[in-house]
Amino acid sequence: MILKIAKYSIVANFKAQIDGSIVYTHPERNSFPEFLTSLYRSFPIQYPKFFKMDNLSKTGFLAVELCLKDSLAVKDESNFNTAIFMLCSSSSLDTDIDFQNTIQPAEYFPSPKVFVYTLSNIVMGEIAIRHKIFGENTCFISESFACQSVLDYIYQSFAETEIENAIILWDDYLDGKGESVALLVEKENDGNKDKMNFNIETINNIIK
C-alpha cells in the first residue's frame, strides 16, 4: 500500500506555509505566542476557544487549520474514517511548568484551566472537536518527526482499519519556541498519483 501526502502545512520561525508556499509572515520575531494570535486573527474564522488553549495546542491547531483549508477530504461534518497521529518531543512540559507555578507553597491556587492542558494529547482533542473527527487518535513522544517506527504504525493502521485519510501532526512547544507540521495523508488513488509519497525521506525534505 502507498500513502500520499495530499497537502501539508508548517507553522514555525514566525511564518506559516502551505505546500511550501509562505502564506503568513509575522512582522516581528520577539514573541511566538503573539505570532500565534496574529496568525489566528488572519484567518476568516471565529473560534473563541482558541484563546483558552495552551501554546502547544494553539500551534498544532493553526497548522491543521491551514492544512485542512478548503479540504474536500476532511469536511466540517462527521469524519468517522479520519485519524489523527501526533508526534511531539517536549510533550506538555511547557504547560506543566506553568501549572507548577500555580501550586507554589507561598501562593497555592491550582489553576483548572492550566491543568487541563497538562497532557499533550489534548491537542488532538481540540483538533477533533474543531473538525468533527471521530477516527483513531494516537500521540507519540518522539525526538523527531522522522520516526520510522511511528510511520510503520501509521501504515499498519491504514492497512488494518477503515481509515481513509489521516492528519499526521508534528507539534512541539517549549520555553517560548514552537513548531508544528501537519500532513494530510491518504491512500493512493487516481487523483493523487502525482503527490509525494508518505515516507521518512519526504518528511525530511519537508522539514529541512
Add this chain to the structure above:
Amino acid sequence: MDELILNLKKEIIEVLNLEDLTPEDIDANAPLFGDGLGLDSIDALELIVLMEKNYGIKLEDASQGREIFKSITTMAAYINEHRTI
C-alpha cells in the same frame, strides 16, 4: 457595587481568556453559562479559584455555585457580602 461589577468583568475576561470581549460587551445580568457568556465547567472551577484568590472567599458547598454564578450581578452581590480581602 458598580465598581465591583466592572472589576469582576475585567477579572473574568483576563482569567478566562475571553480575548475578543471588553467589559462593555458583557451584560451583568446575562447568564454566565449556557446562552449568555457560554462558559464551561472548567471556567466554573476557575471562577471558584478567582473568588478565593482575589476576594478570600472559599466555597465550602459546591451546590451554592449554581446560585452565585448565575450572572455577574449575583456573583458581585455574594462577594460584597462575604469577601475577606
